[in-house]
Amino acid sequence: MLTIENLHVAVEEREILKGLDLSVNAGEIHAIMGPNGSGKSTLAQVLAGKDSYSVTQGRVLYRGEDLLDMEPEERARRGVFLAFQYPTEIPGVNNAYLLKAALNARREADGEPQVDAFEFMRLIRSRMELMNISKEFLNRSVNEGFSGGEKKRNEILQMLVLEPSLAVLDETDSGLDVDALKIVAAGVNSLRSDDRAMVLVTHYERLLELIVPDHVHVLSDGRIVKSGDRELARELDARGYDWVQQEAASA
């Protein structure tokens, strides 16, 4: 599904990713953990196509094609979804309108017919229930005045509606209360399938108790320095990152 080889990324002359390798197969969930500032969001944004980051070396293949060559909207239409760490507010733009436009853009790319307002409502109703999002929420401006937790649930609602092939979730669990965390986890798990892959960026092992990953990676100073299974997450939770970084330095 996704192959990242020797990825180097710089922002304003400063190198942030320094030779990152990662391979994600369909059906897998990968968790990426790592200290603040290690480059996790940078990776997520580069995968989504944010152009303020420059890729200086390496390549990224998505379903065998050069992902970095595609415009952000093309990536999205081909099934790449990013749940933002900080979802952007867009005053005046109706939340439901954006979601419907997004869905129709995706469907157009897939050669499927457009949904009208009626069908759209039918389609999102059960997903809204799952995310515990009320109808009024749809008629508000995108993310404007949403609480931190509401923004995150809205991101997951979008993901559920768009049904991406590759979803990258950047700290979707941060700032959620216990109940909201369960709701988000249920949403993500409902999308789990053999033809879909997910990359979860998180600081908290407790998310990974609810969404059990196949692989866990530690990103430190722009590189993946250790990989393992869910046990690694537990160990990190208990011991912090120092030992991993020391291990990497001595290797």
Add this chain to the structure above:
Amino acid sequence: MATEQKEITDLVKRKYEHGFVTDIEQEFVPPGLDEGVIRLISQKKGEPEFMTEWRLKAYRHWLTMKEPDWAHVRINPIDYQAISYYAAPKSQEDAPKSLDEVDPKLLETYDKLGIPLHERARLAGVAVDAVFDSVSVATTFKEKLAEAGVIFCSFSDAVKSHPELVRKYLGSVVPHRDNFFAALNSAVFSDGSFVYVPKGVRCPMELSTYFRINAANTGQFERTLIVADEGSHVSYLEGCTAPMRDENQLHAAVVELVALEGAEIKYSTVQNWYPGDEQGVGGIYNFVTKRGECRGANSKISWTQVETGSAITWKYPSCVLRGENSVGEFYSVAVANNYQQADTGTKMIHIGANTRSTIISKGISAGHGQNAYRGLVRVLPTARSARNYTQCDSLLLGDKCGAHTFPYIESRERSARVEHEATTSKISEDQLFYCRQRGLSEEDAVNMIVNGFCREVFKELPMEFAVEAQNLLNVTLEGAVG
């Protein structure tokens, strides 16, 4: 980011869709202006004596006036002797009795503009009075309106068939002395629309007029007068387009609205005159005087405008709130793209007690466009407990354009409450990226954000025109993305 700027610059480039010239014979009065020309216009239109005299009086006054000191706009000097003040399509010598008699070429023109007269009128239940250059071409639904007692006809017709009404109300809101362009218009106006809604009548349909400037070197000076008698209600929409030409063309209209006790007038404009090319060559000079008077108690006048065209727009639809408890509203979207300059806003003059006014202005600047909001709220000592709320928002696309806000507040009554809020925002790179990550093209994302910005104004437009306004705005800001 440099790339972002480049993209936004690309984004705001676009083509003018209505720039075609209709090839039909026209009859001109030769360029130039003197009393002879005015008499000729009046005679060609078969006007009664009082009209001719009215024009001449305005003309003589105009001679004593000076062009206004241009408000925040750069302008090429206008040679008033080089303008032809009357152009009528020749085949219109004998005015058509029905649509079948209208030159098919002309109808084709309206088709290209997206105004299929037959279809649109029938489907949307809209009565359309189309003014092509100077002469009113066709008026539909006259009969249905006549049943309700509503008079809706070209100004020329009104002068002949309802001289008493014209005489009573013409110039009663915008006197010929009002300003330079109002005086010029009063002297030479060619045609326009006239509406009278009798007491207690709710006009059974939206009334609508389309204007189009076709001939080169002509000015268009139309004159619209709407009178809503006691307790009546009317909604009126005008749309405007003009072909592409390298020279500037002058459009100096006057619109007068009179709302008597308990009456309501809703006046909507979708203005898309040719704005000039990307270098700022050509385009319409749109200098318009629009004013409504809430003459009776509990009356209401509401202006809604979507201004996407013209090289220069200079226009302040205003409300004189004379009657007690009367209400004035102004909702505006003004776009200045490429080298367009818009200086627009409103005046709310509070005279009666408990008068209320609302001003919602949305300015969009792109390219090298300069957009100025200029608004006056004046509260006279008689206007006890008057209230005004003004909200003025500017949206900038790119960094070479400008937005300016000039609010003037003159309150001489202590019990009055006047509030003003203003914001300026930019479409951020993060907003665009967020939308693109959800699969929208950059262009769609910009349109969506711009439409969101304008929503408060669009929702004031009659349904069928809200969609048109939205499309127009999209076309205006359309560009080669990527």
